[in-house]
Structures are given as C-alpha cells and as structure tokens.
Amino acid sequence: MNYTLHQLHVFFKIAQTQSITRAANELHLSQPAVSIQLKNFQDQFDIPLTEIISRRIYLTDFGREIAQAAENILNEAQVLNHKTLAYKGLLYGKLKVSVVSTGKYVMPYFLSGFMAQHEGIELVMDVTNRQKVVDSLTRNEVDFSLVSILPHQLQVNQLELMPNKLYLVGNGMSETGQQGTDPDLLKKLPLIYRESGSGTRSTMERFIADHQLEVLKRLELTSNEAVKQAVLAGLGYSIMPLIGLKNELLNKDLKIIPISGLPLKTSWMLIWHKEKQLSPIAQAYLSYIEENKARIIHQHFDWYDRF
Template identity: 65%
Template structure:
C-alpha cells in the first residue's frame, strides 16, 4: 500500500461530512479532485470503504475502521509537528473559540495576524447561536467566546473589541410622514426575527418591549445570512447588526431606515470564565489583542464610522 497523508485527510473529511461535495468545500478543493483521491485511496484495499446508493455516499463498516485509524495517524502527525515547533521555541497548541453567528464577521479579523505569527497553533472556531456559545463556555469546552450581550448566568471576564450597531434594515425604505412615531411606523412593517436563543433577537425584542411597540411579525429564520437573503428578496424588515451588511449597503441592495431609538449599540466582547487558567496559547492571544485591537479596528473597521 502506498497511500498518502493527503488521501487520509480527504477520506476522513468525506466520512465526517458524508458527502464528497461537502468535503471538497471544507477542504477548498474541487469535487473532481476529491473524487479522484478517494478512488485512488479505495483502490488500495480489497474491501470497499464506501458505497454509493442513488446519489448518496455511505461508509462501510470497514471504511469506518479505516477512518478511525486515519484520524489517529493524522493526530500523530500533528503531534510530531507540534513537538518540532516546540523544540524550535515556537508557540504550539490549540486555540478554541465559540462565536455567536454574527460574530463571524468580526472574529476572523482579530485572529488573522495572530495566526500568521504562530504557524504551530491550530484554531478551532465554532459559530453558533448565543445559547450554545454560553453553554460551551460554561462547560469549559472553549478558551474564549465572542458575544455582543454578556451572559447574566456566568461569572466572566472580558475584553471589549468593537462596537455592535443594530439598525432597522430593508431592501426599500417606506415613505412615512414626518409626524409618524416609532410605534406607528412598526405597525406597517412586517418584521423578520432570528430564532430564539439568538443575541440579535434578544436585542430586537428588548427594543420592541422597551418602546411598547406592537409589530406585525412576518417570519423567524435561523441565521443572519437567512435574514439578509429574506430582506434582499423584499420579504420584510429586520433590526440587524451593521457588521453583517457592509457589501449590501455599499451596493445599495439594502438600506438603513431611520428610526428614533436606533441604532442600538452593544459591544462585541471576548469573554472567558473568571479565574480560568489560560494555556500559553490563549494567554498569548489575549496579550496580542491587548496590544493590537486598536490598530485592527482602525484598519479593518474604519467604514463602520460612516454610520
């Protein structure tokens, strides 16, 4: 047998995603390239690793055992790489961060420079809703979490990174008279909400309740991207974080609708459990942010000040 590390990685990703297409997307490879490597890998075994029924790929029992062995081999290779880098005096290890869904527009910019400085660090970043982010932090499954609303059930420490501004947004702007108040305006707008457990939804509902607004609820969607696509299609309006609609505003595909009391301003904060003993990697990342966050905001989020 003469299989390569690349083939092991591709096969393991296919097993994890149960799809050649999804594996190719996650590995940033073309689908034909992944299919060829899968075929070359399978041809080295007398027993099938996969079966295709209809258009779906299934992993055989033997294939699952090979995948488990492949994962062990890959982990050992990572361990060798870490030991080599450590011997050379370079920082190694894992940095685990849980990020609320809209935070995916924020966190990568605060990670990029640090990751380029430390090639031996593996980043594990989970993007999900606020409830699951808080749960992973509470269970000490991650080093840090990025949130725009601090959890009131946990004792945490924080590092503020960037303002979070939320505006009323739609594909078109309704023409209201000057005498129209906030309550009257919202009676005419079909609103699109994020799912329960979302920090954006929590902020939106707090605004509605605080201003005693009666709203025409249109629909509930489970991601910021889904809400944005619904707005682009003209299905309604929503109170959305500015951070996720930069291109749409620039291209005049979406517009901010001026409303008294908006924007709502919160803060994107990196948080961790109070008293947590940081690993060398997470401690180094905190030090990096303390020194570089102001410059990162200036370089990457200068457009934010226009709104």
C-alpha cells in the same frame, strides 16, 4: 503501498461524515477532488473500504479498521509537527473560539494577524447563535467566545473589542410613508426576525417591549445573512447590526430608517469563563488583542463611524 497523508486525511473525513459532499465541504475541496482521492486510496487495497447502499456511502468492516489506523497515523503526524515547532520555541496546538453569527463580520479581523504570526496554531471557530455560543462556553469546549450581550448565567472575564450598533433597515426602494422618527412606525411595518436564541432578536424584542409596541411579524429566519437578503428583496424590515451591512448601505441597496431610540448600542466582547485556566496559546492571543486592538479597528473598521 504508496498512500499519502492527504489521502488518509480525506478517507478519515469521509469515515467521520459518511458523506463525500460533507467531507468536501469540511476539507474545502470539490466533490470530484474528494472522490478521486478516495478512488486512489481504495486502489491500493484489494478489499473494499466502502460500499454504496441506497445512494449512501458506508464503511465496510475492513474500511472501519483502516479508518481507525488512519486516525492514529494522522495523530502521530500532528505530534511530530508539534514537537518540531516546540523544539524551535514556537507555539503549537488549537485555539478554539465560538462566535455569534453576526460576529463573523468581526472576529476574522481580530484573528488573522495572530494566526499569521504562529504557523503551529490551528484555529477552530464555530459560528452559531448566541445560545449555542453560551452553551459551548458553559461546557468548557472553547477558549473564548465573541458576544454582544453578556451571558448573565455565567461568570466571565471580558475584553471589549469594538462597538455594536443596530439600526432599523429597509431596502433602498422602501418608503415608510412617514417622515418622523416615532417608534410607533414599527407597528405599521412587516418585521423580519432572527430565530429564538439569537442575540440580535433578543435586543430587537427588548426595544419593542420597552416601547410597548404591537408589531407585525412577517418572517423568522435563522441567520443574519438570510435576514439581510429578505430585506433586500423587499419582504420587510428588520433591526440589524450595522457591522454586516457595509456594502449594502454604501451601494444604497439598503437604507437606515430613522427611529427615535436607535441605534441600539452594545459592544462586541471577547469573553472567557472566570474559572478557565488559559493555555499558553490563549494567553498569547489575549496579549495580541490587547496590543493590536486599536490598529485592527483603524485598519478594518474605519467606515463604521459614518453611520
């Protein structure tokens, strides 16, 4: 037999996901590439590894045994890599981070330099809504989380990365019919909300409640990107974090609607559970951020103060 570690990895991912499409997405490969690797791997066995039933892929009994063997081999290969790096005095292992969805515009820039310095570190980053980020921290599933609102139900340590500003925005052609900045303007505008559990939604609802406004809720969408596209299409207005609007504002596809009390200001914060014992990788990352934060902000977010 002449199978490769890459073929084992592809087959094991298919076994995990029970889907060539999902396996391709998780491996960042095309569907045809995954299908070819599966076929090349299967050709080395006289017994079928998979079968298709009602257009779904299933492992045969033999396939499940091979998947288990593949997992063991891949784990052993990873151990060999780690031992090599450790012998050279390098860090190895996983850095696990959970990020609120809008934080995807922030966190990669605070990770890229660190990852480039440490080839033995594997990054696992989950981008989701605030409630799920807090849940992952509570269950000790991650080293760090990126949030803009501190979870009051947990005792956490925190490191502020940069400001977070939220503005009312409409598309570039929108006319509010009013020159003033009274928050009452929100009563007349169709508003687009994030889903329950979102930090952006929580901040937006607090502003509306503080001003005792009765507003028209037009849509509820499950990602900041979806809200942005809906605003661009003219479906309504939303209070949104500035961090994800750079290109649209500079190109005048979106515009900020001036409202008294806006922007709402919070901070992007890296947090970790107070009782967590940080791994050597997590400690190294924390030191990297403390030393490089100012440089990263200057290099990647110099546009932020224009608005």
